Amino acid sequence: xxxxRSLAIGVLAxxxxxxxxxxxxxxxxxxxxxxxxxxxxxxxxxxxxxGAGAPGPGAGGxxxxxxxxxxxxxxxxxxxxxxxxxAKDLKTVLFNWTWHxxxxxxxxxxxxxxxxxxxxxxxxxxxxGQPCTLTKYRVQANYQVxxxxxxxxxxxxxxxxxxxxxxxxxxYAWDEDIPGAELVPGKGKxxxxxxxxxxxxxxxxxxxxxxxKAAIAGAAGLPxxxxxxxxxxxxLDNQAKAGAKSTTTLEWQGEKAVITYPIPGVPxxxxxxxxxxxxxESVVVTHGPNKTEFxxxxxxxxxxxxxxxxxxxxxxxxxxxxxxxxxxxxxxVTEIGQIYVIMPVPDSVQxxxx
Amino acid sequence: MNKQRITGARLLACTAAILAVIGSSLVAQGGLGxxxxxxxxxxxxxxxxxxxxxxxxxxxxxGSWAxxxxxxGAGAPGVTVGGxFRRCTPFQSxxxxxxxxxxxxxxxxxxxxxxxxxxxxxxxxxxxxxxKDQWTNRDDPVMTCLPLxxxxxxPPARIFxxxxxxxxxxxxxxxxxxxxxxxxxxxxxxxxxNPQRPNNYTYFGYTVxxxxxxTLVLDSIGFSDETWLGRGGYFHSDKMRVVExxxxxxxxxxxxxxxxxxxxxxxxxxxxxxxxxxxPTNTIIAERGSCTESExxxxxxxxxx
Numbered sequence: 189x190x191x192x193r194s195l196a197i198g199v200l201a202x203x204x205x206x207x208x209x210x211x212x213x214x215x216x217x218x219x220x221x222x223x224x225x226x227x228x229x230x231x232x233x234x235x236x237x238x239g240a241g242a243p244g245p246g247a248g249g250x251x252x253x254x255x256x257x258x259x260x261x262x263x264x265x266x267x268x269x270x271x272x273x274x275a276k277d278l279k280t281v282l283f284n285w286t287w288h289x290x291x292x293x294x295x296x297x298x299x300x301x302x303x304x305x306x307x308x309x310x311x312x313x314x315x316x317g318q319p320c321t322l323t324k325y326r327v328q329a330n331y332q333v334x335x336x337x338x339x340x341x342x343x344x345x346x347x348x349x350x351x352x353x354x355x356x357x358x359x360y361a362w363d364e365d366i367p368g369a370e371l372v373p374g375k376g377k378x379x380x381x382x383x384x385x386x387x388x389x390x391x392x393x394x395x396x397x398x399x400x401k402a403a404i405a406g407a408a409g410l411p412x413x414x415x416x417x418x419x420x421x422x423x424l425d426n427q428a429k430a431g432a433k434s435t436t437t438l439e440w441q442g443e444k445a446v447i448t449y450p451i452p453g454v455p456x457x458x459x460x461x462x463x464x465x466x467x468x469e470s471v472v473v474t475h476g477p478n479k480t481e482f483x484x485x486x487x488x489x490x491x492x493x494x495x496x497x498x499x500x501x502x503x504x505x506x507x508x509x510x511x512x513x514x515x516x517x518x519x520x521v522t523e524i525g526q527i528y529v530i531m532p533v534p535d536s537v538q539x540x541x542x
Numbered sequence: 543m544n545k546q547r548i549t550g551a552r553l554l555a556c557t558a559a560i561l562a563v564i565g566s567s568l569v570a571q572g573g574l575g576x577x578x579x580x581x582x583x584x585x586x587x588x589x590x591x592x593x594x595x596x597x598x599x600x601x602x603x604x605g606s607w608a609x610x611x612x613x614x615g616a617g618a619p620g621v622t623v624g625g626x627f628r629r630c631t632p633f634q635s636x637x638x639x640x641x642x643x644x645x646x647x648x649x650x651x652x653x654x655x656x657x658x659x660x661x662x663x664x665x666x667x668x669x670x671x672x673x674k675d676q677w678t679n680r681d682d683p684v685m686t687c688l689p690l691x692x693x694x695x696x697p698p699a700r701i702f703x704x705x706x707x708x709x710x711x712x713x714x715x716x717x718x719x720x721x722x723x724x725x726x727x728x729x730x731x732x733x734x735x736n737p738q739r740p741n742n743y744t745y746f747g748y749t750v751x752x753x754x755x756x757t758l759v760l761d762s763i764g765f766s767d768e769t770w771l772g773r774g775g776y777f778h779s780d781k782m783r784v785v786e787x788x789x790x791x792x793x794x795x796x797x798x799x800x801x802x803x804x805x806x807x808x809x810x811x812x813x814x815x816x817x818x819x820x821x822p823t824n825t826i827i828a829e830r831g832s833c834t835e836s837e838x839x840x841x842x843x844x845x846x847x
């Protein structure tokens with residue numbers, strides 16, 4: 189067994205070296221292999237974009253030496269963006285935010301967290317103005333759609349059981365009695381909840397992953413569907429050159445970066461994220477007379493112990509609306525590895541309108 | 543838990559993935575004679591070239607066709623992934639090595655996961671899909687030496703076509719180093735599936751061929767349920783039906799696939815279509831290599847791609 193392992197390591201090393209040579213040959217750029225663990229110049233094997241719908245090579249949908257496509261992520265000879273120590277500009281902070289949370293993946297260091305499956309260990313949620321002790325709280329989000337489905341089961345103070353599946357997808361919000369209600373005719377009941385749309389979008393875009401995504405989109409002057417999947421620094425440079433106007437702003441309060449950005453899909457709603465060591469301790473959303481605070485703590489890789497993902501999530505989440513705690517949960521386990529999460533809008537919800 | 547064994551398997555899987563990348567690199571450069579340079583006049587519109595015809599007047603699909611990786615390579619509009627390595631994130635240990643990151647990054651980089659055009663599974667199967675995905679190293683046919691089958695294998699790399707039948711050759715390594723050289727022969731007689739035919743579940747299905755105008759339609763049923771549609775736990779039932787359409791125009795060919803599986807899907811899944819280009823050189827496809835299912839069902843650690 190040890191022999192096989194050694195052999196595999198050896199083969200791997202050779203192949204890695206080969207990949208640099210191949211990519212350098214194909215791109216006419218110097219291979220810049222560096223020691224393991226060190227930030228490396230990525231002229232070789234370099235991040236490259238792929239054309240939309242373009243055939244992509246094998247594993248990972250990209251291959252060293254493949255023809256260059258869209259250049260959104262290309263670092264060129266300058267190498268990847270490396271924040272200057274002590275720099276306090278918006279691009280640096282947004283890059284560091286996602287970088288410190290483990291949201292930048294692949295050699296492109298693109299922001300590639302698409303989905304989330306979050307299971308709470310416990311907590312409380314407010315139902316009809318009263319606290320309800322959670323027995324199940326599972327949130328499945330797909331930021332690309334964008335939308336989420338939260339399965340809530342809890343026990344009220346009077347011991348009555350409560351359950352609901354709150355769902356939002358794009359411009360529609362609805363409740364389900366079972367996850368995916370009405371996707372199969374006759375199975376489950378979907379109830380349109382257009383009045384809950386803004387609250388749910390605020391929850392999505394103030395969430396641990398949603399907040400940096402929305403802040404980057406605001407800084408890039410793009411919808412989140414278009415800012416997703418890009419290296420934040422490259423995206424912001426390109427958008428600045430293109431004359432895009434940022435709606436995300438930054439100020440510093442001592443050592444804390446305070447970022448203000450608009451909540452996508454909710455006109456007039458502005459979020460303010462306060463970062464400590466590039467992890468948010470809070471996101472506060474003001475929308476008209478309402479103020480919703482999201483307090484985050486215990487950042488860790490909460491993924492399944494059998495598959496740690498090297499991406500962080502908040503272990504504690506407290507949501508306060510106008511001073512009242514409406515949701516307080518602690519993490520049990522997350523799944524951040526691009527698992528299958530969908531939320532098609534049922535016909536009845538579409539017919540009911542937005 | 544056999545830690546040594548699992549570690550070795552993970553490394554081998556990683557090696558296989560890198561092999562696929564390099565293989566793709568060579569393919570893209572035409573280094574393996576796979577073409578990739580496109581057919582037709584240099585710099586010209588491949589669709590403008592004359593479409594060769596069979597004796598019966600139908601388009602002759604014979605040739606080597608490039609651009610035909612599996613769904614994994616279908617592309618995710620607007621998303622940029624690339625490069626072999628990322629740097630270690632600040633919270634990772636000081637001993638973190640760049641290449642070790644990739645074992646955790648494969649699922650983020652797979653374009654089949656990033657593409658929005660995914661099949662809509664019935665809700666009762668969602669958790670099953672997630673579990674299968676989490677146990678990719680145990681459940682994905684790529685990890686257990688099975689053929690990818692239709693439609694995961696993607697379009698053929700080489701075709702031999704006559705008035706009465708078509709022979710399709712598939713190359714290996716089209717999905718994360720998974721998949722093997724395969725072949726498929728289909729009669730094109732316009733006959734429907736024979737309901738009296740004994741069930742014979744296969745990876746490429748029981749296929750009948752017909753023409754719809756100048757489009758060749760291959761209609762397949764009788765699939766083994768062991769294969770997946772693509773990465774991410776995209777399983778299917780043995781009730782799956784796959785309709786493939788091949789439309790050649792000059793030196794390019796549109797490849798369209800629709801998957802029906804009323805057992806597990808809410809609606810037919812129209813896969814992202816693919817435009818293939820005729821290669822100026824003949825593709826040589828090596829025979830299937832060996833494969834050892836090293837982990838069997840003993841795994842107690844997860845790996846996915």
